Amino acid sequence: MSKSIFYHAGCSVCVSAEQDVLSFIPSHQIDIVHLGTDKSKVKEAKRAGVESFPALVLSNGSVLHINFGASIEDLK
Amino acid sequence: MSKSIFYHAGCSVCVSAEQDVLSFIPSHQIDIVHLGTDKSKVKEAKRAGVESFPALVLSNGSVLHINFGASIEDLK
Numbered sequence: 001m002s003k004s005i006f007y008h009a010g011c012s013v014c015v016s017a018e019q020d021v022l023s024f025i026p027s028h029q030i031d032i033v034h035l036g037t038d039k040s041k042v043k044e045a046k047r048a049g050v051e052s053f054p055a056l057v058l059s060n061g062s063v064l065h066i067n068f069g070a071s072i073e074d075l076k
Numbered sequence: 077m078s079k080s081i082f083y084h085a086g087c088s089v090c091v092s093a094e095q096d097v098l099s100f101i102p103s104h105q106i107d108i109v110h111l112g113t114d115k116s117k118v119k120e121a122k123r124a125g126v127e128s129f130p131a132l133v134l135s136n137g138s139v140l141h142i143n144f145g146a147s148i149e150d151l152k
Contacts, residue, residue: 004100020138024080024101062096064142 002059003029007045009036009053013069017054021066035075042075078135079105083121085112085129089145093130097142111151118151 006021008014018032033041035053045055049063052071056064082097084090094108109117111129121131125139128147132140 016138017140020134020136020140023134023136058096058099060096060099062092064093064096065144066140066142068141 003031004059005031005033005048005057007033007035007041007050007053007055007057009070009075010034011053011069013067014054017066017069021054021056035072039075042072046072079107080135081107081109081124081133083109083111083117083126083129083131083133085146085151086110087129087145089143090130093142093145097130097132111148115151118148122148 004025006018008018021030033045035042035045048057048061050057050065050072052065053069054066056066058064080101082094084094097106109121111118111121124133124137126133126141126148128141129145130142132142134140
């Protein structure tokens with residue numbers, strides 16, 4: 001199974017959601033991407049359908065926007 | 077560990093999110109509550125902090141609002 005990807009940008013909502021997500025997805029099955037410090041990944045996230053973060057992109061391609069930290073547009 | 081609860085109201089966003097959630101949380105560790113057909117649970121959901129659905133309430137009390145189907149206010 002390929003990994004899920006958790007996109008965040010360091011906001012408090014993101015940090016809290018990350019801990020919750022890691023409570024049910026083992027850390028070896030998930031990549032954590034900080035879009036604030038790794039802006040090269042912003043395009044990849046948008047292509048996957050991420051509109052806001054934190055967001056969890058599952059290995060099947062589904063995008064789960066979890067709570068709301070900020071819009072991806074704010075990262076430009 | 078006590079169970080997580082997935083609250084939904086039968087909307088298409090809810091059904092899709094339910095399948096995604098069940099891909100990483102085993103079904104015996106989660107209760108699925110349909111607030112549209114079981115309105116007695118609406119109060120319980122609000123008390124837990126659910127504002128919209130689909131929403132996943134973890135056993136530690138965290139509330140993850142996943143994508144957006146509808147506001148809980150629409151159920152009144």
